[in-house]
Amino acid sequence: MRGRGLWHLAVRRSQEAVELALKGTLRLAGIEVPHVHDVGMFLKEARDRFPESFSREIDRFASISHRLRAERELSFCGDEETETPSEHLYSEEDARDALADAEEVLRGSPELLEGWSSPI
Numbered sequence: 001m002r003g004r005g006l007w008h009l010a011v012r013r014s015q016e017a018v019e020l021a022l023k024g025t026l027r028l029a030g031i032e033v034p035h036v037h038d039v040g041m042f043l044k045e046a047r048d049r050f051p052e053s054f055s056r057e058i059d060r061f062a063s064i065s066h067r068l069r070a071e072r073e074l075s076f077c078g079d080e081e082t083e084t085p086s087e088h089l090y091s092e093e094d095a096r097d098a099l100a101d102a103e104e105v106l107r108g109s110p111e112l113l114e115g116w117s118s119p120i
Contacts, residue, residue: 005092007090007091007092007094007095008074008089008090010090010095010096010098010099011068011071011090011094011095011098012071012072013102014068014098014099014101014102015037015068015069015071015072015098015102017102017105017106018061018064018065018068018101018102018105019037019038019039019065019068019069021105021106021108021109022039022040022043022061022065022105023039024109025043025050025054025109026039026042026043026046029046029049029050030049031046031049037069037072038065038066038069039065040061040062040063040064040065040066041062043058043061043062043065044058044059044062054108057108060104061104061105061108064101064102064104064105065105067101068098068101068102071098074089
């Protein structure tokens with residue numbers, strides 16, 4: 001993606017990674033996973049079901065989920081021939097920010113598992 005400047009794909013893949021990671025987190029806590037792309041509000045509502053080390057990060061993770069969800073549809077525009085394909089709407093910096101946010105959420109997963117005291 002980097003060599004071809006497909007920044008919209010980096011944004012899209014980051015959103016997908018965050019969505020799946022957070023949905024997995026909800027499942028781990030025994031919460032029915034809703035069929036939406038932004039599950040941040042559900043994490044906030046269930047904050048008390050998670051270990052303290054993970055709970056401290058929920059507001060940040062919910063914010064990341066919300067921001068990337070807002071970019072979801074726009075990031076698909078580069079897949080079609082449009083007047084303004086999304087590869088022109090995103091910059092390398094946008095892609096780097098999205099990837100950094102996804103990495104932050106994904107780094108929270110091992111902390112969640114390490115702090116988990118209930119059987120899975």
